Amino acid sequence: MKRKGLLLALMSTLLLLLTGCEPLLVLNPKGPQAQTQANTIIFSIIVMAFVLLVVYVLFVVFLSKYRASKLPDDYEPPYEKGNKWLEIIWIAIPVLIVAVLSVVTVKTTNAVEKVPVGYENQKPLVIYAASSNWKWHFSYPEENIETVNYVNIPTNRPVEFRMYSYGPITSFWIPQLGGQKYAMSDMVTKLHFVAEHEASMMGRNSNFSGEGYAHMEFEVLSMSPKKFDEWVNDVKANESEITEAEFDKLLATPHVGRKSYTGTHLTFSPAPEGEHAGHNHGSDSTSDDMDHSNMDHGDMDHEDMDQSEHSESEHSNHE
Amino acid sequence: MKWDEFFVTGEPMIYGAMASIVLVSVAIVVGLTYFKKWGYLWREWLTTVDHKRIGIMYIIAALLMLFRGGMDGLLMRGQLARPENGLLDAQHYNEIFTTHGVIMILFMAMPFIIGLMNVVVPLQIGARDVAFPRLNAVSFWLFFFGAMLFNISFVIGGSPDAGWTAYFPLASNEFSPTVGINYYAIALQIAGIGTLMTGINFIVTIIKMRAPGMSLMKMPMFTWSVLITCVIITFAFPVLTIALALMTVDRLFGGQFFTMANGGMDMLWANLFWVWGHPEVYIVILPAFGIYSEIISTFSKKNLYGYTSMVVSMVAISALSFLVWAHHFYTMGHGAMVNGIFSITTMAIAVPTGVKIFNWLFTLRKGKIQFTTPMMYSLAFIPIFTVGGVTGVMLAMASADYQYHNTMFLVAHFHYVLIPGTVFAVIAGMYYWFPKLFGFRLNERQGKLTFWVIAISFNVTFLPLFFLGLKGMTRRMYTYSAETGFGPLNLIASIGAVGLAIGFGLLVYNIYWSFRYAPRDTTGDPWDARTLEWATHSPIPDYNFAITPKVQSLDCFWNMKKGKEKLFEDELEEIHMPSNSGQPFILGVIFFFLGFALVFSWWVPAIIGGLGVLVMLGIRTFERDHGYHIPVSEIKKTEQRLRGETV
Numbered sequence: 001m002k003r004k005g006l007l008l009a010l011m012s013t014l015l016l017l018l019t020g021c022e023p024l025l026v027l028n029p030k031g032p033q034a035q036t037q038a039n040t041i042i043f044s045i046i047v048m049a050f051v052l053l054v055v056y057v058l059f060v061v062f063l064s065k066y067r068a069s070k071l072p073d074d075y076e077p078p079y080e081k082g083n084k085w086l087e088i089i090w091i092a093i094p095v096l097i098v099a100v101l102s103v104v105t106v107k108t109t110n111a112v113e114k115v116p117v118g119y120e121n122q123k124p125l126v127i128y129a130a131s132s133n134w135k136w137h138f139s140y141p142e143e144n145i146e147t148v149n150y151v152n153i154p155t156n157r158p159v160e161f162r163m164y165s166y167g168p169i170t171s172f173w174i175p176q177l178g179g180q181k182y183a184m185s186d187m188v189t190k191l192h193f194v195a196e197h198e199a200s201m202m203g204r205n206s207n208f209s210g211e212g213y214a215h216m217e218f219e220v221l222s223m224s225p226k227k228f229d230e231w232v233n234d235v236k237a238n239e240s241e242i243t244e245a246e247f248d249k250l251l252a253t254p255h256v257g258r259k260s261y262t263g264t265h266l267t268f269s270p271a272p273e274g275e276h277a278g279h280n281h282g283s284d285s286t287s288d289d290m291d292h293s294n295m296d297h298g299d300m301d302h303e304d305m306d307q308s309e310h311s312e313s314e315h316s317n318h319e
Numbered sequence: 320m321k322w323d324e325f326f327v328t329g330e331p332m333i334y335g336a337m338a339s340i341v342l343v344s345v346a347i348v349v350g351l352t353y354f355k356k357w358g359y360l361w362r363e364w365l366t367t368v369d370h371k372r373i374g375i376m377y378i379i380a381a382l383l384m385l386f387r388g389g390m391d392g393l394l395m396r397g398q399l400a401r402p403e404n405g406l407l408d409a410q411h412y413n414e415i416f417t418t419h420g421v422i423m424i425l426f427m428a429m430p431f432i433i434g435l436m437n438v439v440v441p442l443q444i445g446a447r448d449v450a451f452p453r454l455n456a457v458s459f460w461l462f463f464f465g466a467m468l469f470n471i472s473f474v475i476g477g478s479p480d481a482g483w484t485a486y487f488p489l490a491s492n493e494f495s496p497t498v499g500i501n502y503y504a505i506a507l508q509i510a511g512i513g514t515l516m517t518g519i520n521f522i523v524t525i526i527k528m529r530a531p532g533m534s535l536m537k538m539p540m541f542t543w544s545v546l547i548t549c550v551i552i553t554f555a556f557p558v559l560t561i562a563l564a565l566m567t568v569d570r571l572f573g574g575q576f577f578t579m580a581n582g583g584m585d586m587l588w589a590n591l592f593w594v595w596g597h598p599e600v601y602i603v604i605l606p607a608f609g610i611y612s613e614i615i616s617t618f619s620k621k622n623l624y625g626y627t628s629m630v631v632s633m634v635a636i637s638a639l640s641f642l643v644w645a646h647h648f649y650t651m652g653h654g655a656m657v658n659g660i661f662s663i664t665t666m667a668i669a670v671p672t673g674v675k676i677f678n679w680l681f682t683l684r685k686g687k688i689q690f691t692t693p694m695m696y697s698l699a700f701i702p703i704f705t706v707g708g709v710t711g712v713m714l715a716m717a718s719a720d721y722q723y724h725n726t727m728f729l730v731a732h733f734h735y736v737l738i739p740g741t742v743f744a745v746i747a748g749m750y751y752w753f754p755k756l757f758g759f760r761l762n763e764r765q766g767k768l769t770f771w772v773i774a775i776s777f778n779v780t781f782l783p784l785f786f787l788g789l790k791g792m793t794r795r796m797y798t799y800s801a802e803t804g805f806g807p808l809n810l811i812a813s814i815g816a817v818g819l820a821i822g823f824g825l826l827v828y829n830i831y832w833s834f835r836y837a838p839r840d841t842t843g844d845p846w847d848a849r850t851l852e853w854a855t856h857s858p859i860p861d862y863n864f865a866i867t868p869k870v871q872s873l874d875c876f877w878n879m880k881k882g883k884e885k886l887f888e889d890e891l892e893e894i895h896m897p898s899n900s901g902q903p904f905i906l907g908v909i910f911f912f913l914g915f916a917l918v919f920s921w922w923v924p925a926i927i928g929g930l931g932v933l934v935m936l937g938i939r940t941f942e943r944d945h946g947y948h949i950p951v952s953e954i955k956k957t958e959q960r961l962r963g964e965t966v
Contacts, residue, residue, distance in 0.1 A: 024789040026722045040719045048709035055676060055705045062683040063698065066619070067690070077686045082625035082678075090677040091670060098666045101716060105666075106659040108718035113655045168489035169585060171650055171725055175791045179721020182651050184586070185488065185579045189652035206725040208482050208795040209489060211409045278582065 025175040030197045030222065032116040033178030040108045047097060112178060115158050115192045124158040124192070127151060128264070128271055131183050131205060132166035133254045134212030139264035145235045146242050148250065148259035150219045151203070153195055154228035161191045164271050166251060171207035174220050180206055186278020188271050195222035212254050235260045244268045327477050330411060337474050366899040368452035370437045371859055373459050375756065377434030378749065380463055384426040387470065389823060391419035396780070396816035399809045402801040412797035413480040414499070418473065420483025421503065425510060426466040428603040428737065431745040433462075433517055436545050436606060438752060440521060442852035442859065443539045445530025445868040450523040452897040453939075458513040458520065460907030465510025468914045472502035476918065479503040482795065484592055485566070487577035487585040492570055501570055501918040508563045509910050511556055518552030521545055530851070532870035536630070539850040539873070540616075540623055543630055544609025547637045548602050554641070555598035562591035571920055586651060593644035601640040603737070605633055607744030608675060611697045614751055615679050617848045618694040619686025622874055625678040632671035639668045649717045650724050658717035665715035672708055676701060691846070692766030696747035699774045700739045707735030710785070725795075728788025734781045746773075746826070754845045758858045759837040761829055769825040776818025783808040783815075841963055849877035854886055856961040862894045862949060865958050894949045906935045 027042070029035040064070075111117070115124065128139040129151070138151040153159050163172045163183035173180035177193040183205075195201075205216035223231070242261035247269065250256065270276050327333050351357050364372060394415055398407045407415065437455070441448055449455050472478045479499035481490040490500045525546045529538070538546075566588070568574035575581040577588040616623045623629065645653065645661040679701060688694070710732040714720050723729055754760045792805050799805045844853040854876045855864050868875070868886040878884040913928025 024786065025791040026789045034722075037719055037722050040716060041713070041722065044713045044716060044719060048713060051673075051709055052705060055680070056702060058677075058680045059701055062680060063688065066683060066686050066688050068620075068687045071687055075687055077619065077621040079622055080624055080681075080685065081622075082628060083681075086677070086681065087625060087628055087674070090674060094670045094673045098663075098669060098712075101666055101712065102659075102663045105662045105716040105718060106655070108716075109658050109662070110655045112718050112721065167579070168494055169486055173725075173793075175722060179718070180650050180724055181721070182648070184651075186585070187652070202791060204791075204793065206793040207486075208413075208725075210481075210494060211413065214409065214796040214798050 025202065028176060029178075030176040030199050030201060031178060031194045032118075032196065033112045033193055034176055036108050036111050037179055040104060043104065044101065047101065051097070113192075115160075116194045119156075119158040119194050122158055124160040125154065126160045126162065127153070128266060129161050129163045129172055129183065130166060130265075130271070131163075131170040131172075131209070131216070132251045134205075134209070134216045135250075135253075135256055136172075136203075136205070136216070136218045137250070137265065139266050140232070141264055141266055143232045143236075144263055145232060145239070146261040146264045147235075148256055149217075150221065150258050152221045152223060152228060152231055153193075154225040155195050155198055155222050157194065157225060159193050159195070161193065162188045162271060162273070163191070164188050164273075168209040169207055170205040170209050170216070172203070173206040174201055174203040176201045177220065182207060186272055188273035188277070195220075198222050198224065215255060236262050325475060327474055332411075333474060340474065361901070362899070365904045366456075366901045368448070368456045368897050368899055368903075369861060370441050370448050370452065370455060371756065373455055374434045374437030374439075376459060377430045377437060377462070380466065381427050381431035381434055381745075384422050384430070384466060385823070388419050388422035388427050389820065391415045391422070393816055393820055395419065396813040398797060399799075400813035401810060402799055402803070402806050404798065407797060409797045410480065413482075413795070414473070414478035416795055417479050417482055417485075417503075418469075421469065421479070421507070422466075423737075424483065424599065424603070425507060426462075426469065428741045428745070429514065430462055430466075432548075432603055432606045432741070433458075433514070435610065435745065435748045435752065436517075436521060438756060439748075439852055440524065440542055440545050441528070442755070442855065442863055443542045443850055444525060444528060444533060445851050445864060445870065446524065446528040447863050447894065448897060449520050450528055451520050453900055453903065454516055454520050456900070456903035457906060458517040460903045461513030461516075461910060462510045464907040464911040465506045465508075465513065465914070468509065468911055468918075469502055469506035471915075472499060472506075472918075476502065484589075484596070486592075487566075487569075487583070487588040488579045490566070490570075490588075491578045491583075493579065498918050500566075501920075504563050504567045504570060505914045505917050508560065508567070509914050511559050511563065514552060515556040515560070518549040518556065521549040522553065525549075530868045530870050533875075536627070537870060537873045537875075540612035540626070540629060541606070541609035541850075544605045544612075544633060547633050548605045551598045551602050551605070551637050551640060555595045555602070558591060559595040559599075562588065562595065565591075567917075571917065589648050589651065590644065593647045594641070597644045597647065598637075598640045600736075601636060603741045605636065607741045608633065610744045610748040610751070611679065611700055613848075613850065614693045614697045614747055615682050616874075617751075617846055618689045618691055618697075619683050620689070620847075621682055621686040622849075622877075623678070624682040624684075625674070626873065628674055629678055632674040635671040636668060639664060639671075643668065646715060646717075646720070649720045655717075662715050662717045666712055669708065669712050669715075676705060676708075690767075691750075692761070692763055692770060693747040693751040695767060695770045696743040696750070696774075699770070700743050700747075703735065703739035703743075703774070703778070707732060707737075707739065710735065723788060725793050726788035727784040727792045727794060730794045731781050731784035731788060734784070738777055738781070743774075751846070752852070754840050755843075755852060755857045755859065757834075759833065759839045760845055761833040762837055765825065765829040765832060769822055769829055772818060772825060773822035776815045776822055778815070780812050780815030780819055783812045787812075844876075844880075847880075849874040851876055851886075854879070856958075860957050860961060862896060862954070865891060865894075865954050891951045891954055893951060894954060895946055896949060897946045898944055900944070902935060902939060906932065909935060 026034075027038050029038050126141060128141065130137045130139070135149055138147045140146065161172065163181060164187070165183040165185050167185065170183045171180045172183050172191065174193070176199070177195060178191065181189045181191050183189065199222055201220040201222070203218045203220045205213065209216070239260045239262050242263045242265055247265045272278055351360060364376065367373065394407060395412065398404050398412055437449070476498040479485065479502055481495055481500060485500060485503055488494060525538070525542060565574065565576040569576050569578060575583045577583050577585055579585070612623050612629065642664045643661060645657065646665045649658045649661070710728075714723050714729065714732055750761055750766060787805055787808050790805065792799065792803070840857060843855060843857045846853070851868060851870070854868060866887040866889050869888060870886070871884050872878050875884055875886060879886045909928055909931040913925060913932060916924035916928055
């Protein structure tokens with residue numbers, strides 16, 4: 001049995017070496033949120049390594065010392081009911097460990113849910129990220145442009161991703177910027193990221209959503225604010241307007257490559273937030289939207305009216 | 320409906336499976352007829368209400384499901400062995416990981432545990448059978464036909480393909496238009512009713528039928544773990560029943576509980592599923608803890624260290640198990656406050672679990688450790704399961720979980736919990752109690768070899784997945800490109816999976832070989848064990864104990880062997896036994912028919928099936944069957960025969 005423990009240790013070092021050549025994405029952050037998470041992970045690994053060590057040492061010592069083959073034939077194991085002090089130790093120390101980890105968890109969870117420290121005063125760049133079938137749509141309402149399956153962001157500026165889905169639950173994940181969050185059809189969820197380095201990063205849906213799920217990847221490119229502005233102007237100058245017909249066609253196509261458009265689909269197919277939300281939970285709700293709880297958000301993608309035309313009466317009896 | 324919509328077509332592997340299903344069925348029918356075993360099968364097995372036979376049937380079914388689910392796992396690892404592999408297409412892969420999850424949890428782990436429960440618990444408490452033997456048979460046949468219904472989906476109509484969690488709206492008719500998810504909803508419902516009845520049955524059995532003198536705190540640890548598990552079953556399974564019923568209404572009758580349209584709540588399904596799903600994890604792990612407690616104590620030749628704290632920690636785990644479900648979807652956007660609370664409740668489970676680990680370690684201390692096959696699995700459990708445990712604490716930290724969620728890191732974690740936790744335990748339990756059931760031990764040399772192959776292959780298969788997760792590989796991807804760099808670690812994992820397959824092959828060979836050649840045990844107590852089940856003969860007579868034992872202490876059989884205690888002092892008396900009945904089996908067949916009709920929305924057959932169920936319930940209600948009595952003379956004869964004396 002001692003061999004078992006050794007084997008485990010050997011194998012883990014071997015694997016560390018194997019993977020050591022290429023960085024583990026999650027532990028190679030490009031922004032403060034992912035950095036916080038990487039630190040949390042490393043910290044928890046160290047604490048847990050201590051726990052493992054204690055268990056493994058006791059295990060190896062007891063197994064080597066008390067195997068029948070090493071004991072005299074007439075050895076009679078004693079009756080042991082338990083020991084109050086030992087019990088107190090192995091309850092108190094884990095409780096302490098859990099308490100420390102709890103504090104760390106609550107702090108870091110709060111931190112990664114907010115705009116990163118130091119960036120609170122900057123106006124965030126809002127990007128809507130919507131999944132449909134097996135692709136991602138990115139809308140920049142202020143810049144008035146839209147992309148599919150790739151997203152460019154400026155460095156050192158907070159980016160507020162607002163996620164929702166035109167179908168099954170998906171999960172929006174850019175490991176090097178920070179952890180994931182679900183995109184759902186009846187509400188908008190938010191992630192606040194900052195990219196502090198210029199880099200090309202992998203982003204993907206991590207929640208199984210049907211046949212084309214494995215290919216639901218997109219590229220995140222962080223670039224200097226100047227380059228970002230150039231790119232926005234470039235798209236505006238060269239790409240055609242996204243029309244509702246074009247967008248519906250996009251929604252119906254299972255897989256597409258990269259695309260860029262002037263305008264956003266939000267104007268004719270708004271995100272499920274505020275008065276468009278499925279169940280009116282979320283802080284963005286306005287006071288009069290309680291009446292909309294029955295709205296047919298499943299047909300969101302067929303809505304053919306302009307956002308500005310929305311009113312309560314048109315809403316509930318659409319289609 | 321055309322025939323090619325009814326049968327799954329176009330997949331050479333599935334044609335192969337169809338052919339083998341037909342061949343095996345024909346072989347079974349021909350074999351039974353040729354050896355004139357139909358009557359034997361009906362009298363001794365299909366109609367039995369004996370807890371030992373029902374337990375054996377559970378275990379056989381679970382082993383079959385282990386191979387079905389294992390084959391799914393092997394195919395998954397085959398597909399992922401290298402980038403852009405073409406072994407399976409997306410649809411086939413999606414079906415396979417769905418059925419792998421459902422089968423391994425609900426049709427392998429649980430029935431295996433319930434099988435061991437059936438065999439051992441009445442013996443450990445000195446009872447003649449469970450409280451409701453007929454109900455026990457109903458439980459088994461509902462589980463069995465639920466499992467069969469789920470399994471035929473793979474050749475008729477198509478398997479479910481939305482993951483074992485079947486999240487909506489993916490599982491709604493809009494995104495999963497085939498009958499696959501109907502199979503999921505109905506087969507799980509039928510099996511789930513059986514499980515719920517098992518839970519109730521064993522609570523009553525343990526509360527009411529303990530031998531005189533066996534107070535709750537003198538109960539063997541396995542029985543304690545089963546009692547707590549059954550309480551969890553009784554609280555958790557009704558949630559599944561309701562969730563599946565709502566799902567069925569959505570899918571068959573146009574309901575909108577979880578759909579995207581008309582105010583359906585996809586998040587409600589996720590909550591209901593995990594309110595059942597998390598306690599379910601403890602339903603399969605707590606009895607495993609009980610099994611390990613028995614084995615470690617037996618082969619350390621020492622009483623279980625910290626018995627009271629072991630019981631208290633299990634009660635604490637069972638209570639906490641209902642307070643952690645939201646950690647399965649921290650990423651659903653319920654904010655830092657809710658996530659913080661669920662992080663703390665989740666991490667709190669580490670404390671009672673740690674108490675158990677330390678108590679097992681201190682049971683070993685000052686013991687006289689014998690390395691038998693069941694003990695090897697139990698010992699390996701401690702270091703490997705601890706890896707699963709500490710990574711569980713890491714996953715419990717919400718901020719970090721945003722990076723682990725849905726990745727291979729999570730997959731590695733729960734396999735590190737469930738395989739050394741549950742699978743090693745049921746294998747260890749099978750080796751340990753095998754001589755009690757069949758009167759001989761499984762070969763030790765082969766058993767140890769099998770153990771090493773399985774334990775090493777397990778780590779080779781699942782350790783790389785931790786790193787793959789941190790590299791950004793998500794679960795349920797049927798393929799990946801070479802640029803991701805996922806290739807080498809996946810290949811290692813797939814090689815490990817082949818090793819696991821070889822290990823389980825050796826396990827079957829070990830059973831086969833031992834049936835033919837292993838020397839028979841005449842003592843009834845081949846391991847020099849401590850608890851009551853070893854105080855009767857092996858194989859066990861129908862009535863378990865000729866004389867009801869009188870218990871004075873926890874390790875009463877051990878103390879009896881040491882001459883400190885007398886167990887069987889009373890005179891022989893007539894024994895009251897329950898009669899066999901074909902009704903549970905017939906009820907199972909009708910449920911299968913009803914379920915199959917519902918899956919395809921064939922309303923007339925479904926109504927006939929539903930009426931059939933009602934008729935069976937009616938027959939049972941008005942039946943008067945008070946069982947039968949075994950006279951003293953016959954008990955004497957049986958006892959003499961089992962002691963090896965000539966009659």
